[in-house]
Amino acid sequence: MNDEKLKIGKFEFSSRLIIGTGKYANFDIMEKAHEASGAEVVTVAIRRINFNNKEENILEHINKNKMTILPNTAGCYTAEEAIRTARLAKELGLPEWVKLEVIGDKKTLMPDNEETLKAAKVLVKEGFTVLPYTNDDIVACKKFEEAGAAAVMPLGAPIGSGQGILNPNNIKIILENAKVPIIVDAGVGTASDAVIAMELGADGVLLNTGVALAGDPVRMARAMKLAVESGRDAFLAGRIPKKLYASASSPIEGVIR
Amino acid sequence: MKLIINGKEKVAECESLSDLLNELNLKLDAVAVELNKNIVHRENFDNTKLRDNDKLEIVTVVGGG
Numbered sequence: 001m002n003d004e005k006l007k008i009g010k011f012e013f014s015s016r017l018i019i020g021t022g023k024y025a026n027f028d029i030m031e032k033a034h035e036a037s038g039a040e041v042v043t044v045a046i047r048r049i050n051f052n053n054k055e056e057n058i059l060e061h062i063n064k065n066k067m068t069i070l071p072n073t074a075g076c077y078t079a080e081e082a083i084r085t086a087r088l089a090k091e092l093g094l095p096e097w098v099k100l101e102v103i104g105d106k107k108t109l110m111p112d113n114e115e116t117l118k119a120a121k122v123l124v125k126e127g128f129t130v131l132p133y134t135n136d137d138i139v140a141c142k143k144f145e146e147a148g149a150a151a152v153m154p155l156g157a158p159i160g161s162g163q164g165i166l167n168p169n170n171i172k173i174i175l176e177n178a179k180v181p182i183i184v185d186a187g188v189g190t191a192s193d194a195v196i197a198m199e200l201g202a203d204g205v206l207l208n209t210g211v212a213l214a215g216d217p218v219r220m221a222r223a224m225k226l227a228v229e230s231g232r233d234a235f236l237a238g239r240i241p242k243k244l245y246a247s248a249s250s251p252i253e254g255v256i257r
Numbered sequence: 258m259k260l261i262i263n264g265k266e267k268v269a270e271c272e273s274l275s276d277l278l279n280e281l282n283l284k285l286d287a288v289a290v291e292l293n294k295n296i297v298h299r300e301n302f303d304n305t306k307l308r309d310n311d312k313l314e315i316v317t318v319v320g321g322g
Contacts, residue, residue: 020322030320045321048263048314049288057287058320074321087296088316091289159322208322 003232006204008181009097009129009150011068013040016198017228018070018183019221020208027061029217034063037211037221043070043099046085046092070131072099079118086123097129099153099185099206109159113140117147124148133185136170138177145180152178153185153206156197160209162189165196175201191220191227198231199239261312274305281315289316 005012019039024030034042042062062069071089073082079102086098100120104112111134120130129150134140136154144152154174157163164187165171175182181203188194188207197205205228214220260267260277271277274297278285290297291314297305 021320022322024320043322044318046289046316047319049283049317051263051281055319057284057318059287059318069318071318072321084291084294084314088289088291088314089318091296091298092316092318093286094318206322212322 001233003236006181008131011041011095011097011129013068015040015225015228016204016232017194017225018043018185018204018206019211019224020206021058021062022208023212024217027056027058030212031061031063033211033217033221034067035221036218036225038225040067041070042067043072043206043208044094045072045074046089047075069094070097070099072101073119074099074101074103076102077104077112077115078102079115079122082115082119083122086119086128087126090128096127097131097150098123099131099133100149101133111135111155113137113143117143120144120147120149131183136167136174138170138173141174141178141182145178149180151181151183151203153183155186156184156193157187157189159186161187162193162210163187164189164193165200168196168200171197171200171202188224191223194224194227195231195234198228199234201235204228258307258309260307261310263313263315269307272306273303274307275302277307277313278302278315283315287317290314291316 006016015038017039018041019037020043071094073085076082082102102112102115116132120132123130131151132144132149133153141152156165183204183206184197184202185206189210194205211217211221
């Protein structure tokens with residue numbers, strides 16, 4: 001069935017699932033999970049080269065014909081670190097867009113919106129397509145939109161926690177007011193979490209741990225693909241209102257007595 | 258010459274940035290380099306001279322979410 005494409009700046013995608021490349025047991029499982037997910041965007045991180053333990057190049061394990069690489073600034077704690085990381089990603093030949101993440105607290109990995117906003121403004125000016133990761137907070141999301149973010153990515157729950165969409169009402173409020181795509185990023189632990197995000201009207205879901213650390217990552221990747229599609233269809237179809245009392249599905253008249 | 262590479266001190270005998278990257282056995286197309294917090298574009302690796310106490314960040318792409 002027809003659906004419009006997910007448009008983020010100059011990028012366009014048929015799939016509304018964005019998947020990560022972290023925490024997989026090995027590249028083989030990751031490649032198979034990516035394939036099963038149908039995702040057209042994969043996130044990567046930028047890190048210092050480890051001279052003691054040179055690892056295989058992950059880019060050789062990403063199907064670049066099917067997937068666009070989205071570099072993140074994960075692990076950055078200041079606007080400056082995030083800006084430098086985005087520039088380095090561009091220098092590595094990756095597309096000029098960035099999942100902008102500036103963390104403010106080590107234990108919860110909650111975003112530092114002040115620093116993220118500073119970085120967003122600089123990177124937008126430099127021509128990057130900026131996708132900031134932020135709280136499920138309408139005010140923060142609005143500020144990023146005003147700063148020129150191409151999409152805003154509120155969290156469902158803390159990164160890697162798998163707690164699901166903790167505050168669906170907040171996500172709904174953000175969605176009702178947003179003028180740019182809203183991607184629910186972080187917290188999606190299982191298929192129903194992705195369905196809920198999409199049923200609320202989210203434009204997409206970004207996840208990593210929920211698939212990478214699942215018992216069978218490839219099967220979970222497929223589950224997430226179906227969940228995102230299913231939730232999207234349910235949103236587009238329009239659900240029935242919830243009612244307190246029953247309403248018979250079969251005719252009330254003509255029952256034998 | 259003493260350099261700070263990825264936060265660690267290293268003594269290296271090299272003139273240019275490409276000398277250093279070769280000495281470190283790195284594939285030039287798989288890395289990006291910052292010299293004293295400024296990006297060095299790939300085409301400038303050859304003509305970028307290194308000085309004592311220069312700070313370098315040499316990065317690559319890894320898995321992430």
